[in-house]
Amino acid sequence: MDEKRIVRSELRWVFVVAAAVTLMLVVIVATTLANALHPPSNVETIDPATLHIAGEFTEANLGTQENADGTVTVRLIATQYAFVPRCLPVPEGRPVSIRVTSPDVIHGFIVAGTNANTMVVPGFVAELTTEFDEPGDHLMPCHEYCGLGHSNMWAVLRVVPEEEWIPDANGRMTCELVP
Amino acid sequence: MTVTRQHDGSTDEPDDLKEADLERALRLVPRGAAALAGLAVALIIVGWLLVYLLVFLPRGPVN
Known part of the structure; x- marks a missing residue:
């Protein structure tokens, strides 16, 4: 040739x-x-040293909150080596905004079987908005190596059908309230 | 006659291969390589399209 x-x-x-x-x-x-x-592109800073003392990410304010317009906001902290809270209820087929930050090192937020996926960087609030259409528990493992306990760092996102979605009088919803 | 063995095991002994046969074989070999490489690339593209259109997009946007 x-x-x-x-x-x-x-x-x-x-x-x-x-x-x-x-x-x-x-x-x-x-x-x-x-x-x-x-892609989610929220540039919002927060002091990682004080986020547990005052403001949006204090313990009492973490978890799922139904807003007046029917949308839902979920606030959580990713920390070595757990997500707080460990179980996040969200309604099926409604817009859900997830706001997550870290007080220590970089973590990863991903919901199995969905496109929800973001890095969690200390000093910044990561926010993403999506809808979840598949009822049931979805695994949420940390997917950025964050230390020796990384493999034990996971939580559950529970997609709740509309008829079982009964938040309390303040619009707060927890996995314990799911029938 | 001294037979010299090359590093790949071949020798310089004369064989009964004709130049024309060699040319024909060398013309055919690249077609097989192209077919194999083409099939591999086609499978990757089809696989990517199936995952993108049937898995990624139906999961809905994340903004």
Whole structure:
């Protein structure tokens, strides 16, 4: 085989690879624009040394809160080596905003079987908004290595059907209230 | 005649291969390689498309 044929064959292969990459980019850009997708991009700072003393992330304020407009906000702390609280109830098929921060090191927040996924960086509040459509318990393991107890750091997100969603008078909901 | 053995085990002994046969074989080999590589790349692209369209997108947006 002469050199020209080798070069032609390599050029054909470059074209195939370029076409494959172009196809994937076109699919990503088209579906992103059609669905108005964008990654969570909340830049909000917080003092990690005092977040447990005052403000939004004190212990009494952690957990699930139903807002007046029917949306739900979940606040939690990721700390070595647990999520607080350990069980997070959310209603099925309603917009849920999850706000999470860390007082110590970088942790990872992910809900198995969903696209909910973010890093939790001390000094910042990570926020994401999504809907959960599959009732039941979803595992929430920390997915950023955070120390020797990393593998024991996990919690549960409990997607509750609408008929079982009965928050208390203040709009607070806990896993214990799920029938 | 001294037979010299090369590092790959071949020798310089004359064989009965004809140049034309060798050319034909060398023309066919790259087609098989291209078919194998093409199939592998096609499977990766199809797999990516299936996961993206049937798993990632149905899970809904996270904003």
